[in-house]
Amino acid sequence: MTTKDINILIDRYLAGETTPEEERQLALEVAREDAPTEWRAIAEMLGDLTLGEAMYDDIMQKRKEARERRRRMWMSWSVASCVAVVMVVGAFLFCGNSGNDALPLVAQADSENDVSQVDSVSADTVAGKTDVQEKSVDTDDASMMIKDIHRITNARRLYIAQAEETDDVREAVAGEYGDDYAEVDEPVMVLDMDLEEFRSCMANLNEAVAVVRDDFDNE
């Protein structure tokens, strides 16, 4: 408070207009070591009780603020630590499941008879000698592509790659396989890609599927 503010408050105190809280505030101001001499009478009138109560409240308030600052700092550190752990785990999972090839894992199939793991989009890694039905594949329809992969690899369960936080891709992947999709009880691989990238991956996978189909046809 400025000297002018304090003098105004003193005038209001003498006029009986101040509240008990304002009087406690005034007691702190007029008790300062550098307070003008003419404020001493006001300090004596306010008395030790008002000053003591003001100092008590002031100390308690400062402690509360210090505790709050420590709590906010601890929360910030906790959140930062959690984020760091999630990022490390996520990177580990992502790097651990990505193949040697440039393209990321887009599907992982598991079956009783044959485990066909498409860890890279190359024809050699697509296995599964089941009946193949010729079918033209619509590369723009992700759900159809998943259905083909499922049929070819005789997969019982299909881990479906989906773009992170992209509802369009999830809907495309679910498609007619809504029930199967719902039955997937293993965690799906979450890749950081948008719908266009996903379609591109699926298009590449479709090429591999076509190669396998040709191989079957030629056997």
Place this chain on the structure above:
Amino acid sequence: MNRLTFEHIAQRLRPRIVQVAYDFFESMDDAEDVAQETLVRMWRLCERLDENRNVEALSVRVAKSVCVDMYRRQHLKVIRMDDNGCDGEDDTPKAQPTDTSPSPHEVLEAREMQGVIEDAIQSLNPRERQLFEMRQLEGLTTEDISQQVGIPKASVQSMISMARKKLFTELKRKMSL
């Protein structure tokens, strides 16, 4: 208020006083010390108060004041290294405790000032003195005083103002300000 009445009231006030002190020090030992000192001060105050006063509100204010006094005594005692206090043998500075308690002159001056204030308060008319003390000791708002005493708020404010201005004039005269 007689001693017997005060002893009865003190038992009722003690838990609240201990709570106020414990909130501050977070130590039961310190809280008990505060409670003891508070009740001593309360006895001195209650000798001139009637039984109808809100002694609980007064006891909380006194307890807070005692907490601050104890806190200042605990934290303002410093060990001052005397630059010239080397003992000469290994040049280790000698530590000397500094007494922060008021000097006899300061104690006398404080007592004189307290006497001046009490005389000035006694010179007020009974209603002015009652309202002044209700505000000063119990910390009641103008509204609370108005409700308890049964006079309009504007009248309470006016009488408190007159009391304060009388005291202010008398104190400035005695303090030669």
